[in-house]
Amino acid sequence: MTHNGDIPSRPSRRGFLAGAAGGLAAAGAGFAAGAATPTPPADLPTAPADTEPFWGPHQGGILTAPQSHSYFAAFDLHAKKREDVTDLLRRWTAAAARLANGLTAAALELDPTAPEKDSGEALGLKPARLTVTFGFGPGLFEKDGKDRYGLAARRPAALAELPRFNGDQLQPDRSGGDLSVQACADDPQVAFHAVRQLARLAYGVADIRWAQTGFSADLGAKQTPRNLMGFKDGTGNPDINDAKAVNRLIWVGDEGPDWMRGGSYLVTRRIRIALEHWDRMKLGFQEQTIGRHKYSGAPIGLKDEYATLPLDATDKDGNPVIAENAHVRLAAAASNDGAQVLRRGYSYNDGVNFTAERRPPWRQGMAYDAGLFFICYQRDPRTGFVKIFERMAKFDMLNQFVTHTGTGLFACPAGAADGAFIGHRLFESV
């Protein structure tokens, strides 16, 4: 009654169900309690639509045009030996490549006497431009002073623990992790499905430590999406079509260990925003705080969203047009010796909980646990996020509305060629 595992070896999520009706008829399953309905494979589309490439010199999900949904999971490693870690990375890579291609994590076996290797909730859904991006946290190299996998000597200097920043209210259960997996897709169910299959492949070796959903307003590629503060967010990002800028700011080069060349460092910050407080602020104050006009996204006093920030401009009284502690001034490359990161964050919305505001009017009550799941990529966090954020954490006017409740730091290795596994050069060169 069941097909061999190799027959439906490459059903597409889209094609799978399309072939189901005919297959059932052919199988002619009668009233046989306990038998699973077999379903034959559909023909594999040779060039599935809505797919992002998985194999290549760089991992997907970094320069990829942002998808509308994200599911991020950080894992604690429990593996006793290095081979368990490399086996996991092999399984993860193979499964992620299938998933990105719109397939199930493994071929369905249709055997009623065994658990299926894919949980099935993405059957019939489009590939939805799924990308899966893997990262290595400090704990892969050393944890609690132990060199668990013989990798401590290979920890890149750039993977240095982030300092404590002014105002941090970090929660351990939203921070850290030895491994990271981020699934981005234009369908939240596709993103969740991907992380779920990978987490299952990690049973006994690694457990999810924390996870975070995210979404982005879908305005098409030509408009900058607005964050939950109502402002356009991402205008000042490096141009990902400028290969020179990308190589200078995002990809690790010759300065890095071999396995990180073509990779990038990922910093995550879960930033809760006091939206109720923000909503009570005058429009002019909001704009002064950000340093941009709300509706156009242009720097204060200007008309074009993409105009150069007039950091030296003053008004008739000699005061700076963009305040000294405006968010965009402190974040700008020009204020940070040229330092820039690639922001690729998502808004998050985790309901409400009881909260006491840290600042006047010290409102207490139910408040949104919503804001920004900030994600950035850079060639070196020490000259990227850390350099930029140290001053922002102290002076940014925006700080009265935001609280950093989670943090993460991961080395995302280069991409893999078909047949290799993500990060293999770290392990094979030991």
Next chain:
Amino acid sequence: MTHNGDIPSRPSRRGFLAGAAGGLAAAGAGFAAGAATPTPPADLPTAPADTEPFWGPHQGGILTAPQSHSYFAAFDLHAKKREDVTDLLRRWTAAAARLANGLTAAALELDPTAPEKDSGEALGLKPARLTVTFGFGPGLFEKDGKDRYGLAARRPAALAELPRFNGDQLQPDRSGGDLSVQACADDPQVAFHAVRQLARLAYGVADIRWAQTGFSADLGAKQTPRNLMGFKDGTGNPDINDAKAVNRLIWVGDEGPDWMRGGSYLVTRRIRIALEHWDRMKLGFQEQTIGRHKYSGAPIGLKDEYATLPLDATDKDGNPVIAENAHVRLAAAASNDGAQVLRRGYSYNDGVNFTAERRPPWRQGMAYDAGLFFICYQRDPRTGFVKIFERMAKFDMLNQFVTHTGTGLFACPAGAADGAFIGHRLFESV
């Protein structure tokens, strides 16, 4: 420097930004720190795409073809007098009608010296088929033994507190509420934005008590979406195109109070699913538990998803093909004297937390806080959800994988004609 409130009185979310560039040029804002950039209104599209009607005999979001995202919020009322409640409902109705039409909650005033009345994060987004559905919880009629708004005598008998069900693990901060607002849209930012504007209109009168996000796999109207268990969910729903069935099962008729005629009762259940446990089950066992085949969605032993459940069929040994405690058998109208509800639930994914399973293998560790935000509509909960679920809560094989952690019960009144407010007949007839 600012427009009057009446000029941009009906900017569309879509059209608003389209007109921004030209408007900035015309306004000619110089370097004037503190002044907000004015933005002129765009022409209002006469028939905006992607909109669902707001005004009408029934509220939207009940029979509406399910959107891909949902944001549900339950509110505690703090209003001292009835007029504060009716004023809130007036404000909510007016804002919801604008939002459903792709507009800001109120006309933007573009006054830098005042807070804007809309938080702005939906500017430029499509209407996304937004619906806003309002409900009245038992606490509107009576709370802690107090008849706060002189409505106790008008509480419908059908709005009777749900009984305690077998296995309930209800959390107060995910349950109850005096008012409910559900925003459904094909864009999560549009749904969040809608609830946020309404919550803001309730400051001082009502606070969000709990909130829940949800998403649904988007398969197009012709396929039944799969839930996180990987099974098609919704096959057995009443046909919403069958006016007779809809009137019999969903809309309150002559038996109800005047203000509920054309309305419906809403039951919410936040159902956490032990997905890790479920994923370890054999395919055949999963199918026996549900009573349907996983891939086709057909009843066990059959080929067509929409085939009548063969509740009387037996196998060659005389055992029922669909197990006595299979989910579909216990849920079926045929097993419940014809009782049926309209399910309109969404999957939810709230990350992970530490969990001890209630059943073998008593696994402890980080587990998904994910599952189903079950939502159903019915003419009378006593003969709908309560009747069906009482037996399911005791016998359903699925119970070993699911835990109800939240509950809600709301009377969703009839829709309103343009100019009236939702629920007005409840208050005006007192």
